[in-house]
Amino acid sequence: MAKTTKKATIISVEDKLKALYQLQCVDSDIDKI
Numbered sequence: 001m002a003k004t005t006k007k008a009t010i011i012s013v014e015d016k017l018k019a020l021y022q023l024q025c026v027d028s029d030i031d032k033i
Helices: 002-032
Strands: none
Touching: none
């Protein structure tokens, strides 16, 4: 059970990083305009 929770935590962290990266891309696009 500990392994699954740890894996789920890693996945959630990756999702957060992806979301942050997408937000940064949007911000840079706004700066270009």
